Amino acid sequence: MRITKKLLVAGAGVVSLIACGGAAYATAATAAEAAAPAAPKVTAEQAIEIAHQQVPGAWVSELDFDRNGTAADVWELELVKGSQRHEVKVDAASGKVTKSQVDDNDDQDDQDDNDDD
Known part of the structure; x- marks a missing residue:
């Protein structure tokens, strides 16, 4: 027992x-x-289309997805058109362009003090 x-x-x-x-x-x-983390509402393809609307005729040289914690997540794209680089940030939730900046492409010469790399 x-x-x-x-x-x-x-x-x-x-x-x-x-x-x-x-x-x-x-x-x-x-x-x-x-x-x-939840997937972004705006896909990479949609972000590229939005960036091409911002800079028609450019080609995408970089595409990054940044999770910003408490701030809005964004797609960061670098587009090249001619000798100019365009940086475009697209809100991953709404698809709105939050930043659009143009930089002259400084990779071609050593005529100034800017970094050529």
Whole structure:
């Protein structure tokens, strides 16, 4: 009779450990899913189309997605048209252009003090 009680107590302990482990795993999986960042509403292709509307006839030389934490996530694009580089930032949630800047391409000569690399 004593052996049966010991087996029941041990069995209950094992079941309890398994149940707690399963609950801990489920909690960890839920936390990982909650922490996973959501995909941007504006896709990379849409960001490229928006940038091409801003700078028609240019080609995209760089495309980066920046998660900014508390600030809005943005697509950063660098476009080249002729000898000019255009930097365009597109809000990843709304698709609005948040920055559009033109830089002369300074990679061609060493005639000034600007970095040519």
